[in-house]
Amino acid sequence: MLFAVKELCELFPEHKGVAMDSIPLRQVMTDSRKEMKQSVFVPIVGENFDAHEFLKQAIENGAVAALWQKDREVPRFVPTDFPLFFVNDTTEAMQKMAGFYLDKVSPQVIGITGSNGKTTTKDLTAAVLSTKFRTHKTDGNFNNHIGLPLTIFAMPEDTEVAVLEMGMSQAGEIEVLSRLARPDYALITNIGESHIEYLGSREGIAKAKLEIKAGLKGDGALIFDGDEPLLAEELKNPNHWGCGMNDHNRTQIKGLELKDLQSSFVIDGVHYELPLAGKHNVKNASYVITLARLMGLSSELIQQGLGQIQVTGMRFERLAGKGGSLIINDAYNASPTSMKAVIEVIKGMKEKKNKILVLGDVYELGSHAKAMHRSVAEVIDEDIAAVYTFGEDAVEISKAVAEKKLNIKSEHFTDKTSLQQVVEKDLDKDTVVLVKASRGVKLETIIDPLVEK
Template identity: 65%
Template sequence: MLFTINELNQLFTEARGEHKDSIPVKSIMTDSRRVHDQSLFVPIVGENFDAHDFLKKAIENGAIGALWQKDKKVPAYVPTDFPLFLVEDTTLGLQQMAGFYLQKVSPKVVAVTGSNGKTTTKDLVASVLSTTYKTHKTEGNHNNHIGLPLTLFAMPEETEVVVLEMGMSSFGEIETLSNLARPDFAIITNIGESHIEYLGSREGIAKAKLEIKAGLRGPLIFDGDEALLSEEHDVSENWPCGFGEENRNVIKDMELSDQSSSFTIDGRAYQLPLAGAHNVLNASFAITAAKLMGVSEEAIQQGLDQSKVTGMRFERVEGKNGSLIINDTYNASPTSMKAVIEVIKQMKEKTRKVLVLGDIYELGEFSKDLHRKVADAVNDEIDAIYTFGNDADEITKAVLHQNPSIQATHYTDKQTLADKLTDELRDDTVILLKASRGVRLETLLETLTES
């Protein structure tokens, strides 16, 4: 049970129906098409829809009360005793209820944001903390002004720690989420180029990410090698992590293999079942948070060992003819694309290395230039590169200019690209798939794999 109907009178002073009854609310419903027994319906208003129109369906599917925007007429079919809480804005009401439930459960809150790596870091933090605490975390892409409240409502009452991913595309969004969650610890994984179309510059992105401090009640754990976060080094309670000696937690003795990494922090050796220096940095954030929360060294390593990251992030898939496909298509930025190319270059199990790179979205006027900069990560360790979409052609052009010996071709038709890639399916070959989520480059797997 989340709360009772009459408890909501503490939040919402205007109501109609039997709003003073002690009726248990077991879930929150934002989609009237799904059955939710004993739920409170929250009709979200979007640019192209208004869920107030679907209250009847919500009642049929288990709603025993609802929020209701004051300027909307209550339909005649609504029973006079049906509890309706009248609010100025239903999304704000959703957030208020989430904050109310968070206070009731009262877990420690770890908030994670960043241009890249926030989901992997969230998964690592949750895995490590779950060895010691009853832990709940953000699932899927529930990291915005609606998704984060839904993550909180899914939190069991016995939760001791909740790990919340916070995403954004414009100024003010992280601030709203931070003030809602009031995190005890916050993590900024890095400052990249994601959403630069809306934020104008990397400096703007850093400013937006630092909004996570708005509701922060404890230390900030962050990428200490990032110059745009340098002022955070001066805050005594903060924990900069990275490879530079000026950091509070310094990553040393890093060794990378095709499927794992090893490194030390403060003289302690760790093993990570993920490849790449960027994932070592992500793990350092999780280790730091765990130490601050009193997790033992043995439990930290256990949590790293059992960590499982969200799908389509460096996901290894068996390709035809013994080839290996790396499906990293969940999303992309120039920074993350270059990072994963570095991992492919370092792989030893396959000698022939092929990149399939698609468009990176939300780069605005910087798009062509930032696509070209991806080519800086490509050298003669890469045997072939295929690009797909529109501005991804800039990667091809830059590669051919810098490394004319590399086979590089651009495609605008996905089926033609898929047909060409069948020639690359050999037992000595690894093929990387990387692009923004909207490109849906993972559909190529139907051609590249047996299943």
């Protein structure tokens, strides 16, 4: 049980119905179409919809209470004993309710943000900390002003550690999430170009990510990319932990060895094995190792946790392709930085010689879009056999590759079917295909025909 209906009276003193009863609430729901047994319904108001219109459906599906914005008329069909709690804004009220439940459970809270690597770092954090603590983590991309409260409500009552991913698109959003979650530890994975359309510059992005400090508890630690010049000021704080390759970091990565399927490295004399490829993932792991050590985990437990990571789908997901080929589905999301990082991983792979990149648009780059897409070509050399692009701005990658006049096939497509057919012809036992783009491109739709059934 999350709480009883009468407990909400402490939060929302204006109400009607049997609000003072001890009716148990087991869920907080925003989608009236779903089974809502023993739930409180929160009608969210968006730009193009108002879920207050669906209260009847919510009640029919089992809701036993609801929040209600004061400026909306209460429909006549609402039973006189049905508990309604009147609020100024249902979204803000849901956040307040989430904070109330978080206080009840009282776990240690880990807040994670960054331009790239948030979800992988979240998955690594949960894998490592679960070796010692009962751990709950953000599911999928439930990381915004609505998703974060729902993540908190999904937390079992015996949770000891909550690992909460915090996403954003505008300045001020991370501050709201941080003040809601009040993290004991905060992680910033990196400063990339995601959302530069709205934030104007990488400096603006760094400032927005640093909003995670707003709710950080007084003795809380900030763990971050210490190699990032835009975060250099944070290195001066004795409770902050810079992680990276440079020797000024409190957590320094040494002895790095990158392989096709894994990476190995040393931190403070301890050797770690990570079942993920790429320098960027090693840095993500360094944040988690630093956190775990601060939380009292032994090196043995940390290594055990790193070895049992289960990464969220479409993040360097290896699939058996036709003709013995290998398909890498990394189409969950993208930025120029993450795209270049994963291309470097593909270039370093030794198991397949014929390396094909299928790259789509990166969104939310605004006026920087063309230049930033062209920048992806900086890491593309003759280790790559072919570059196929799809979308409005990704053509700049193909153009930039062609201008290098290297022995690389470069072609742009405006039709996914044609793209898929060309890639399919290239598949054999020596081929690896990387598929990567922003989530909205839905580039993963070309993968199914390429995979061995």
